[in-house]
Amino acid sequence: MFVFNTAAGATAASAWGMWFVVLAALFVFNEVARRFKWAGFTTFVILPVLLTVLWFTAMRDTTYTDWFHLAKVYSSTAGCIGFWLIRHLKGKNKTTGKEWHLYEKKWALFFPPLILAINILEAVARDFEVGVKYLGGAVSVDEGVYLLGGVWNHLNGVAGLLNIIAITGWVGITVKRRTARDNSRDMLWPDMLWFWIIAYDLWNFTYTYNCLPHHAWYCGFALLLAPTLCSFTLGKGAWLQHRAQTLAIWCMFAQTFPNFQDVGKYAVNSTYSPAIYMTFGVLSLLANIALVGYMIYRMKKTGKNPYKEELYTEHKSYQEVYDLREEKTQVSA
Numbered sequence: 486m487f488v489f490n491t492a493a494g495a496t497a498a499s500a501w502g503m504w505f506v507v508l509a510a511l512f513v514f515n516e517v518a519r520r521f522k523w524a525g526f527t528t529f530v531i532l533p534v535l536l537t538v539l540w541f542t543a544m545r546d547t548t549y550t551d552w553f554h555l556a557k558v559y560s561s562t563a564g565c566i567g568f569w570l571i572r573h574l575k576g577k578n579k580t581t582g583k584e585w586h587l588y589e590k591k592w593a594l595f596f597p598p599l600i601l602a603i604n605i606l607e608a609v610a611r612d613f614e615v616g617v618k619y620l621g622g623a624v625s626v627d628e629g630v631y632l633l634g635g636v637w638n639h640l641n642g643v644a645g646l647l648n649i650i651a652i653t654g655w656v657g658i659t660v661k662r663r664t665a666r667d668n669s670r671d672m673l674w675p676d677m678l679w680f681w682i683i684a685y686d687l688w689n690f691t692y693t694y695n696c697l698p699h700h701a702w703y704c705g706f707a708l709l710l711a712p713t714l715c716s717f718t719l720g721k722g723a724w725l726q727h728r729a730q731t732l733a734i735w736c737m738f739a740q741t742f743p744n745f746q747d748v749g750k751y752a753v754n755s756t757y758s759p760a761i762y763m764t765f766g767v768l769s770l771l772a773n774i775a776l777v778g779y780m781i782y783r784m785k786k787t788g789k790n791p792y793k794e795e796l797y798t799e800h801k802s803y804q805e806v807y808d809l810r811e812e813k814t815q816v817s818a
Contacts, residue, residue: 486761487702490752500702505753505755507703511711511731517721518730520669522573523785529565529733534738535556537597548740551628553696556607560735564600564729571596572660572670588660588672588811597725598655600748608692609645612638615696617798624759630699633757641691644766647773648688649718651681651780653791661723671723675806676795679717684776691765698755700739708735722806770781 489495518525521771540548549555571594574587587593618639625632654676661671686709693705712727735758739746746752783789783796797803 561733612642637762640766644773654795691769702753
């Protein structure tokens, strides 16, 4: 499935060792950024501005400049900034003098599903593009890497569209209450449960393997596992926030140090096996068909509209996240 760069001295031990370093680093960086308000602002507002100047001046001949890499780094960073504002922005009503929080505003809660859907659509567009443009295999002009397009790209593109359809219960987004052990005020999404996350992870890994075969070892495998681990352990219920932050951190790193993944001892490539591509394409599509099927089943059973209210409130895992929320507030328009 993966090929280690033995010509540069790589071994299975060195490749796995660096994979664990990347996984741990992403987990730790996310922990710092989510737990400290100043760290999040510095990482996702100040740092991208400084790096942008660097990328388009001193590094303009070495960093990634194709549309997809630039779209990913800036859309993920935009998501982080928006989530930071939802978690921390507050003020006072001039008329009543009452304090308000951004997470109480219904219009603000539309941002998380919107940026998530846009991010998925970017990948879906690329999957379809590779499936048509690189059918049978060809070298990408933008990146100089071999891509093997096929029906698997289209299967996974459809899976991504289904994953968007299955985004539910955004009106229930809120923030985590402060505790002695955790002052993060994570952005909680109680209706985004483990089955959606697993279907997303399978779809996204398949996308990276299809369209970024030379990067999937890190940006597919490690980068997807880091936020998932956090959302099931220390940062329960805040998967989307963790996903955006780890993705933005990784994209900024990859833009600044492109050779880390592309050449040398720690570069890992795909085997370009059509059987593997097809297997993951089918699994991704089946998982997301099942996800949408379950959503429809719940809609019929409960009579709820998943785009206007929360759908999975009877699940134990929903209640576990719901119980972590800040004091319940009235969501306003």
